[in-house]
Amino acid sequence: MQTEAPFQKKSGNVRSEIFMASRRDFLRIGGLIAGGFVLGVNFFSCTDKGKKIALLKPSVYLTINPDGEVMIVAHRSEMGTGIRTSLPLVVADELGADWSKVRVVQAEGDEKKYGNQDTDGSFSIRMFYLPMRQAGAMAKYMLIQAAAQIWKVKPAECDTENGLVVHKASGQTAAFGDLVEAASTVVMPPVDQLKLKDPKQFKMIGHETPIIDLHNIVIGKAIFGIDAAVENMKYAAIKRCPVVGGKVKSYKADKALAVAGVLRVIPIKGGDIPSNIDKPLSGVAVVADNTWAAIKGRDQLEVEWDLGPNATYDSAIQMEELKKEVTKDGTVRRVRGDFGMARKNAKKVIEHTYVAPYMAHAMIETPTALAVVKDGSCEIWACTQSPQGARDSVAHALGMSAEKVKVNVTLLGGAFGRKSKPDFIVEAALLAQNCGFPVKVQWTREDDIHHDFFHALSVQRIVATIDAHNKLSGWNHHVAYPSIGATFDASVLQPSDGELGMGVTDFPYDVPAIKMESHNATWHIRVGWLRSVCNIFQAFAVASMIDEIAEARKMDPIANSLDLLGADRSITFNSEIPKGKYPNYNEDIANYPWETGRMKKVIERVASDAGWGKQFPKGSAMGFAAHRSFLTYVACIVEVKVEGNKIIIPNVYYALDCGTPVNVDRIRSQFEGGAHFSTSIALKSEITVRNGQVEQNNFDGYKIIRMPESPKQIHVSIIGSQDKPTGVGEPPVPPYTPALCNAIYAAVGKRIYKLPVDLSA
Amino acid sequence: MPKYSIQVNGKAHDVDVPEDMPLLWVLRDILGMKGTKFGCGMALCGACTVHVNDQARRSCSIPVSAIGQNKITTIEGLSENGDHPLQQAWEKYNVPQCGYCQTGQIMNAAALLKSNPNPSVEEIEQAMQGNLCRCGTYNRIMQAIRSVSGRTAVG
Numbered sequence: 001m002q003t004e005a006p007f008q009k010k011s012g013n014v015r016s017e018i019f020m021a022s023r024r025d026f027l028r029i030g031g032l033i034a035g036g037f038v039l040g041v042n043f044f045s046c047t048d049k050g051k052k053i054a055l056l057k058p059s060v061y062l063t064i065n066p067d068g069e070v071m072i073v074a075h076r077s078e079m080g081t082g083i084r085t086s087l088p089l090v091v092a093d094e095l096g097a098d099w100s101k102v103r104v105v106q107a108e109g110d111e112k113k114y115g116n117q118d119t120d121g122s123f124s125i126r127m128f129y130l131p132m133r134q135a136g137a138m139a140k141y142m143l144i145q146a147a148a149q150i151w152k153v154k155p156a157e158c159d160t161e162n163g164l165v166v167h168k169a170s171g172q173t174a175a176f177g178d179l180v181e182a183a184s185t186v187v188m189p190p191v192d193q194l195k196l197k198d199p200k201q202f203k204m205i206g207h208e209t210p211i212i213d214l215h216n217i218v219i220g221k222a223i224f225g226i227d228a229a230v231e232n233m234k235y236a237a238i239k240r241c242p243v244v245g246g247k248v249k250s251y252k253a254d255k256a257l258a259v260a261g262v263l264r265v266i267p268i269k270g271g272d273i274p275s276n277i278d279k280p281l282s283g284v285a286v287v288a289d290n291t292w293a294a295i296k297g298r299d300q301l302e303v304e305w306d307l308g309p310n311a312t313y314d315s316a317i318q319m320e321e322l323k324k325e326v327t328k329d330g331t332v333r334r335v336r337g338d339f340g341m342a343r344k345n346a347k348k349v350i351e352h353t354y355v356a357p358y359m360a361h362a363m364i365e366t367p368t369a370l371a372v373v374k375d376g377s378c379e380i381w382a383c384t385q386s387p388q389g390a391r392d393s394v395a396h397a398l399g400m401s402a403e404k405v406k407v408n409v410t411l412l413g414g415a416f417g418r419k420s421k422p423d424f425i426v427e428a429a430l431l432a433q434n435c436g437f438p439v440k441v442q443w444t445r446e447d448d449i450h451h452d453f454f455h456a457l458s459v460q461r462i463v464a465t466i467d468a469h470n471k472l473s474g475w476n477h478h479v480a481y482p483s484i485g486a487t488f489d490a491s492v493l494q495p496s497d498g499e500l501g502m503g504v505t506d507f508p509y510d511v512p513a514i515k516m517e518s519h520n521a522t523w524h525i526r527v528g529w530l531r532s533v534c535n536i537f538q539a540f541a542v543a544s545m546i547d548e549i550a551e552a553r554k555m556d557p558i559a560n561s562l563d564l565l566g567a568d569r570s571i572t573f574n575s576e577i578p579k580g581k582y583p584n585y586n587e588d589i590a591n592y593p594w595e596t597g598r599m600k601k602v603i604e605r606v607a608s609d610a611g612w613g614k615q616f617p618k619g620s621a622m623g624f625a626a627h628r629s630f631l632t633y634v635a636c637i638v639e640v641k642v643e644g645n646k647i648i649i650p651n652v653y654y655a656l657d658c659g660t661p662v663n664v665d666r667i668r669s670q671f672e673g674g675a676h677f678s679t680s681i682a683l684k685s686e687i688t689v690r691n692g693q694v695e696q697n698n699f700d701g702y703k704i705i706r707m708p709e710s711p712k713q714i715h716v717s718i719i720g721s722q723d724k725p726t727g728v729g730e731p732p733v734p735p736y737t738p739a740l741c742n743a744i745y746a747a748v749g750k751r752i753y754k755l756p757v758d759l760s761a
Numbered sequence: 762m763p764k765y766s767i768q769v770n771g772k773a774h775d776v777d778v779p780e781d782m783p784l785l786w787v788l789r790d791i792l793g794m795k796g797t798k799f800g801c802g803m804a805l806c807g808a809c810t811v812h813v814n815d816q817a818r819r820s821c822s823i824p825v826s827a828i829g830q831n832k833i834t835t836i837e838g839l840s841e842n843g844d845h846p847l848q849q850a851w852e853k854y855n856v857p858q859c860g861y862c863q864t865g866q867i868m869n870a871a872a873l874l875k876s877n878p879n880p881s882v883e884e885i886e887q888a889m890q891g892n893l894c895r896c897g898t899y900n901r902i903m904q905a906i907r908s909v910s911g912r913t914a915v916g
Contacts, residue, residue, distance in 0.1 A: 078859075079859055080857075080858035080859030080860070080896045081858070082858070208855075210852070210855050211855070211857070213857075213860060214851075214852055214855065214857065215843060215852065217857045217860035217863050217864075218843060218848045218851045218852060218857070218863060218864075218867060219796070219836065219837070219840075219843035219848065220795070220796020220797070220835070220836035220837055220864045221796070222860050223795075224798075224860075224861055226795075226798065226799060227795040229793075229795075235790070260779055261779075290778075290782075290786060290790040290791065291786050291789070291790055291799075292778075292779070292782045292783065292786040292790070293779075295802075296779075362895060363859075363861075363895050364798070364800045364806060364808055364859075364861045364862045364893060364894070364895050365798070365800070365859075365861045366799070366800075411859070411860065411861075412859060413798070413859055413860070413861025413862075414859045414861060414895045414896055415859075416895070442799075444802055445800065445801040445802060445803070445806075665855050669855065669858055669898070669901075670858075672897055672898070672900055672901070673858055673896045673897030673898065674897070675897065676894070676896075676897025676898075676899060677895070677896075677897055698801055698802075698803050698805055699801050699803070699805035699806055699893065700803070700805060704893060704895060705899075706889075706890040706891075706892075706893065706899075707885075707886050707889045707890050707892070707899040707902070707903070708886040708887070708890050710897070710899040710900065711900070712900065713900070714900060
């Protein structure tokens, strides 16, 4: 039973060992010429003393062929972060490969072979940076040993660069391809004896590398989920129950079958509660010769629904209920000192309720998957963030063993968390099994907006107290929102430790009395992970309130935050958490503590970059917020110009600390993209539910920003370090909305307590 | 079913499809040209943008029966070798993230520059506002377009 976010599955304290893999294992990927060698990396988890506890999964990463081609397996899904390029470049840099001779091959879903493939939780670089370096370093070691033996020189006198082993003193060189046969007989040393490059020698890590699919994308040849094709494939559009938990009562297919091109009409069993992430909704599928015929056929279906227990659900009503709920006593999730006393002795009490709606992922490529079921096995092509999860779910749904299911991972036309749920892939598999021919399920935009796994609606109440010495003396944070856990387990009514650990229980400020409380919230539509998850609304509330506290203390907001962060120190939270723990994005907090010094540095940097403190004309101002998520420290300043109800964003400044930066251009692009994504969250996006049904249909009702509304200039400063690298996919999102709202307040004096912002309200 | 003969990228194609099948699905499902993408089906997102006689149009909302002899250009036909100045600019500035919306963006931008070779920032924003990007590449798209605009002989 999975109740935690996907990143919770990963274990900390992972070590790796490198082995020579069998070429036969690798042949499924293709491209391996006889004579090449294949290096794999085993992961195992360790105790702190280095004792091996459990072999996790062997993972195959790279081959070198006699023709010099270096093939690196990309085992993480590419949805726009550039990870398909960034991890291979780490191998290539450490190895000293010629990047133009590197071929990246996308792994199929096979965690036994490739290790964890769940691309979510901003942890690809964090988990695989070191193992990728080690794989590259091992291959380099073997090639150098081989060359040194041939040249009868000391290996220490040799190096690699650009696909060659070079002996500096004599100027001799040998191409990798010419050395592979000899290299494959070299005895491999233990991984921790490998000498890794001095970062000063990095040619690619810490620099900018264009994504490998760049040319194919601009000429229209890149293959996304929607582009996957096999011979004789047919297309399906599914009419799904508009209310979660409802089911098909009866249906009439004759009009649908009369549409030219329609082949079959097939009911799909579903609608159980809990919905889980891999079970289809109840519905009726139309299978046709082409997408248009399937859609038109579906329009002709006549379906009667038993709408089920959520048929009267109204998100606006639940919002009002939750607002009342958070005024009561909740379940205490973190406590320090005595908030009651702080409140009693307060000189000033500031109390506000923060409200945010359901949101949809709305990636431009809707969910789509292609399945072929033949001879008791199934092959899938899908834009999936979780290839192994998809494989397991399909196997379960079809009654096959996982070995009989192959999941090919295409490029993803955006995902943001939606495509880590394999429900749409299971739909394709079931239809293909039923029909006996390949079926591609195509979700329309309406399907996507109606049947997403939404970001949960939320209500929060924060009470802050300021004492007679102008100190923030107390902080009481109440939260209520349906938990993602309830998508898996209908009895779950409260947020998990993981959800609270995204901005509530990891409140870092130096406040003597703290009390975090969670409340019950019932689940009525499918909720799931959306780019930075609960950090979105929790950072919105916390950083907005911190800004109000600055004003109450008559302090500059940045000075206030620096003051509240207190001395440079590492914070662990668990001693203040009465039950459960702070998951710290599933890393041991001893390895990745909350470091106030690192946060202060990014705050100081962003203030300097933005020229914080400069004067603006009336209606313009800057706002600030800082937030750590997924172990990365981010400070954000947003400049706004308010004209009536219109909000223009001329400049955004980010300063971030993600440890060692890998692909600098992709880090910048994630922050540029995060600023855009968050602008939609702050200003535009709202999903409402009435009578159990999502009221929005397409981009007319569910709005995301267009170019004229986007932030104009986004400035990104990366505070690099030799620290362990942490991710950047999600960290740009949480501080942006409160920074923007704080800017709006500074510009026009209006505080924002409800998203999306509506200045006309 | 009536047959339609349509001109795509300088070639004639005979397609045997219903009169209301949108050009988008003719291109993708019938002709196998996958560069033009589906995003909304309602001309709200621009992912399906093609040229009809050099004008940017949303192929999801053009029924095949309305095309007649008009010339259709898709991303596959925008340039011989992927070397349209905009495609080159897109690569120079590393514009795409996931890449899904980008062919629609490029086609829309190409049509803009054909009719207005030196647009202002506001004109670019107005022309491009029909093309959604969820990954948030608008500022790099603007940079790429501006780097090309003002040049003569935009293809």
